[in-house]
Amino acid sequence: MRRLPDRGRVDHDQRVAFSWDGRAVEGLRGDTLASALLASGVLVLGSSVLMSRPRGIVGDGVTDPHAFAQVGAGDRTEPLMRMHEVEAHDGLVAESRLHQGILPTGPDPDRFEKRHAHADVVVAGAGPAGLAAALAAAEQGARVILADDHPQLGGSLLGEELLLDDRPAHEWARHVEDALRAHPDVLVLPRTTVVNVGDQGAVALVERVSEHVAPEHRHGRALRRLWQVRTRELVVATGATERSLVFADNDRPGVMLAGGVRGLLHRYGLVPERCVVFTANDSAYRTAIDLVGAGVEVPCVVDVRPDPTGPLAERARALGIAVRAASAVIGTDGDAEGALAGVRVVALDGGAEEVVACDVLAVSGGWDPLMDLHHHVGGRARWDAERLCFVPDGTVPGVHLAGSAAGVFGTEACRRDGHLVGLVAAEATGHGSAADGPDAPAARDAAEAPPADFVVTPGTDPVHAFVDQHRDVTIAGVERALGSGIRHVEHLKRYTLVGTGTEQGRTAKVNAGRMAADRFALPFAEVGVSNARPPAQPVTFGALAGRALGERFDPVRTTSIHPWHVAHGAVFEDVGQWKRPWYFPQAGEDMDAAVLRECRAVREGVGMMDASTLGKIDVKGADAGEFLDRLYTGVMSTLKPGRARYGVMCKADGMVMDDGVVLRLAEDRFLATTTTGGAAGVLDWMEDFLQTEWPDLDVWLTSVTEQWATVAIVGPKAREVMAALAPQLDVRQDAFKFMQLEEAVVAGIEARVARISFSGELAFEISVPMTWGLALWEAVFAAGQPFGITPYGTESMHVLRAEKGYFIVGQETDGTVTPLDLGLDWMVADKEFVGRRSLRRSDMLRDDRKQLVGILPAERLPEGAQLVDDADFEIPVPMIGHVTSSYDSAALGRPFGLALVRRGRDRIGETIYAPLQHGTVAVEIVDPVLFDQEGARRDG
Amino acid sequence: MFQIRCPYCGPRDEPEFKYGGQAHVAYPADPEALSDEEWARFLFFRDNSKGRYAERWNHAAGCRRWFNVVRDTGTHELVGSYRVGEQPEAAR
Amino acid sequence: MDPNEHALHNAPFLWRSPEPKASYEAVVVGGGLHGLATAYYLAKNHGMTDIAVVERGWIGNGNAVRNTTIIRSNYLWDESAAMYEHALKLWEGWTDELDYEILFSQRGVLNLAHNLHDVRESVRRVEANRLNGVDAEWLDADQVREFCPIIDVSPDARYPVMGATLQRRAGIARHDAVIFALGRACDALGVDIIQGCEVTGIDVVDGRVTGLQTSKGRIGAGRVGLVAAGRTSLLTAMAGFDVPIQSHPLQALVSEVYEQVLNCVVMSNAVHVYVSQAHKGELVMGAGIDAFNSYAQRGGLHVIEEQMAAGMQLFPHFSRARVLRTWGGIVDVCPDASPIVGLTPVENLYVNCGWGTGGFKATPGSGWVMAHTIATGEPHELNRPFSLTRFETGELIDEHGAAAVAH
């Protein structure tokens, strides 16, 4: 196409240089990639997906079925960018790839941001309707966000030559924009697409923040920003899109949408040499008129209607444009490259084909209100047989449609509609009254003649006439599908792929549906089109992820002692969001060696562990004991102040949910501890029962998990270390018994000390405010030096507890294990507690349930290994259980483990087998308590 | 993403809340008196109706209160919220 | 050349659209994949031809067109493994048997493990699978990288990949093609597929089903199978009993079309990702379930945002891939995440539901056992454990805890 020096909204003095398919190309500031290529004579963009036919630019908007390119270089390369949206700039690199893009191979160097915002009214689209709506709502005092996907506001006003109030319409747009920007509570967002509408006014927008400048000029700015807006009302003023007509070789580069051709002229000053117009409605006459006004030759307007007599047709005739009524384009001819050279026109009542030479054919099949955002929240549409388009069928609460999106087609009518809708939306948010609001501007648009119901030129070659150009679906393809018995457009879509392309078939779907209606002899209103889904325009994964990458993806929780662990070479284990020291390898040690050393230290000397991640819940009130009795399987109310008791909780289905030690701090106060991963869930669970089932109980719950850091000193020498740390504390066995707690000053810090043991060894757990945790830890470490105190991690903790047969929630249990299965009969008290009833269901009473046992395998087994009865078996073989824990024991000098085994407790002493891939291992079933069965060691 | 009105804190975004399923299902007063079938109904069976539905939410990231909401499961319309102990008619 | 010869679907005829007869020997309610497969096997395995599938919309319009098409059989519990493995074996023959290209591609499914707990449970599942005759392997992080080079397995990732289970026989199929294939196969066997026919009432006389009230009038039926996924509760309410399912939105999405970069299916429980690249080149990803009950076939965008952030952990270079389309299905979730297939309190009325987020893979197996149940009035050995009564006894098949993501 040719550039007119004095037309368009581009800066004719500012050239930009970029690369297309490796070639240097120039454009003007204000060009898009599409317009710059057209201006540079690039007509053929590439070839089609299935049939390898040459394809070119079809429109001037994002519904264009071909205008996609691979843009950017290296890790910034982005597939299938909308060429009409990509702003030409120096250094832009683009490549022809219309249908299948290439993903970069490295991480994204650019930044994608998110921003939350709140509004009374969000207006999507800044054409006459959206601008008027935003202004009306803003003047009523509402908080308004106006978003439009173009760099400049004005919508179709920028692609037309129109007057509003006898002024050029784009000047009116500028004036409104200025007025809006002057409002403190209005946010104007150009280059911003409203992509998703959710419930209760959750609206997502994607702003192209720095995409239009070369990477080296972005300076840390986001490439794009996803706005997450909560609005009370949404005004959808997204305009309408033009659809095509179907005839042979309608996919040739040069066959364009009439509105697009007009847009290229007014936005970019681009014109064809000789342009034929083919239409079923009045709007395309504007293209003919405007082109002639720009000095372009328009040999004829081919109009399918028998008698086009509207004011626009009259004006065209007055300009000397031939109007060929009751005629249609039946095919096109191409040049050597395959681009358009001429069109073949026929009279609809018969007669010979006539070839008219042209380089552009401007087609208009009609206009489809763009209602995607209304559809996102379940808004319906109905076919309007007069306007020949879908129009909204009622609205969803909080979502309004305005202007062409609502089926209003006159420019002034759109502005008036927008104004009225803006007032209604503002009123709905308590701002002003629509009835008493400022008067709506008049709508004096010239009347248009009715459009014709026309899709396919009769007699055209079905094999080369395209319904969905992006997916290469032809009339023949649609016919084949319909011939196979398909009776529904959703099946038609899935059989032919109509409407499933990158642009979601926005120019194609209505035509496909109308062809189906024809074929079934059904009213199109019944047949409809395949549905629309979010997003309104595709959104990159990166934009949806935003800044939730790396350490911002998910919190990494650490205790106040963590820096010490890091400094001392700990290897960490993820437990929920927490990082816990897994083991502390010394030089040259692997994990097994480190764990053996740590365990030995605890059994023979003294070890120390950071137990701060355990959940802690302060339970206060006169009924605190009663409350805990109802939740734990055991009895807590009989506990004496200053004493602690171990407890297990079940879900209502009787399965073990969590466990921990409960300490009675005072007559009316308990501290319940939970597993690290279970902390939040247990508190929620407790609050649930307290608030909804037993609101009459005098109990108050407070999470104090992070108030307290806890250091455990464990091993035969723990008492000496404790004594050194807290000289005033009487640590002798008689004074400080197992499951007792004391307030004490430890290393100068006020602390709570409890004798709790998860290893079977003598142990003291010291708790201090979290901010004192590291100080305490360092003091313990220092005080323990004479005794060779050894920090240990979760792995050693697991080995030590397993030697004692203690289970771990989530390791020995998986939501299918009851306290009885774990052998905790002694803890299931004879009183009501949540889940108790479930333990009486027939399946729970079966005598072949899986039970927790100890195992002594011939070699160390992988955790998760399955167990079978016989060494000789054939697959499939019944499994009688599995290994839940498996370690090498320093204390036992051999591998051992825990397992859930069918009828396991009755089978102690028997041998079963673990069939591993390299061979089957014999496993002896033993009592789960393998070390210090008498429990002598816990008192030191 | 819903915006849910906490009866105590006001309207907040859905991620602040935890869903609790059907409202007004009390833990049986005397579980031991129930047959296996009756107990199973309490454990596992909840209304799954289309239309207005009374359900529980917990304002987990806010005031930690459990409360009830009437919501249309067909359209996602949130009719209103009300406190524990109140009946669905109180939803606003 | 006819351009549409490239098209995937190439059957000259699919199915008739008959009006319903006054009555049928058996009627299957729900024209999803399970309903169609049920009808297909009723006709094929049990010789019943006086049968109809009634579908309120168009066949497939439920979860059939909405699922991410992952097919695998590596479930933990014996009952599940048996059911899904039976299905997988049938999948392996379906393209030939149905004479329709359903693009079943056994490209392998990786279930990633990100922490010690995952590793333990993964090994447990692999071992159980092996002993149940289901192919399964445990890969360490290096082997994962070798198998699927584009996964970020760096050890300092927020959720490092510590290994994965691999089922090589697992993969994906083209869900749309399966609908067309089954619809055609049913029709060819004489099954009436009645679309646009919503069941609005169930006639029960003396505890026995006699027919259905529908938007196309009454249809008499000797036996009825309810195979309506997320809408099952609405149907069983018509027959006077409940099923313990809750219907939730489950969302999924596709990207635009890219050159192939992902050679297998990747799933991760801990970071909530499951992704594959379909034949045309679009990435297909599933999001997490929305917490609440809903029949609206849509969920919240925040669920998808979370999903994308998780996806970027594993595939940092998907940053410039674009979400083309998102949608939601209504999944029927059972308390134990296992289906209910079998008898109901009403005689001659059978139910098949509760497949939740993972029933696509079960399609042939589900149809097989449901057809057996309807035809014989007794559950097949494979679905006997999946009874409605298990909730009373507590004999659940709890696939939550241990079975990785259920898709």
Next chain:
Amino acid sequence: MADRTAPLAAMEDRIAAAAFPGAALAAVPFVAQVGIRLDPAGPAAARVAEALGLPLPEANRVSASGGRRALWLGPDEWLVVAADGEERALVGILEDAIGADGAVVDLSANRTGLELSGPLSRDVLATCCSLDLHPRAFGPGRCAQTLVQKAGVLIEQRDADTFLLLVRPSFAAYVAEWLVDGMAGLAADLAAV
């Protein structure tokens, strides 16, 4: 004897460096915080108000007097905030006032502070928090428990442009990370215009 450690000690430099003409961030490592639970209709409410010398505020509000502030957390829950070191005295006063009619818990180590100030502080929060902070909806003397991304926070608006965020120490680095990153983005925007 070693001293207490500030939860965000390791991030101090990054927090300071995040400042730009629109906003600045500072850690407030130690804040005396005491949790109160009581029935506002019961007898303890008035006793507590008197003992503290300030009323227990209504929903989403803060009441302040003499260096102490009471922040509403829920219908029967408040957090009394004061200068570091006052927690012991506060617990004493409050326990006396409440007696058996509620609960008092020292939570001074359970949360740590981050102060965000400057004309763009609202925008910084908007990068990671969905709460509506517009003057029509929020303002000095208001507080709310909400989320910064996935982490719970208690936000108090101190004056026209200053917010105090109280967060669990294990989430503090994560929250700070989000704020610092949001500030970087806004700083880049500011530099570009």
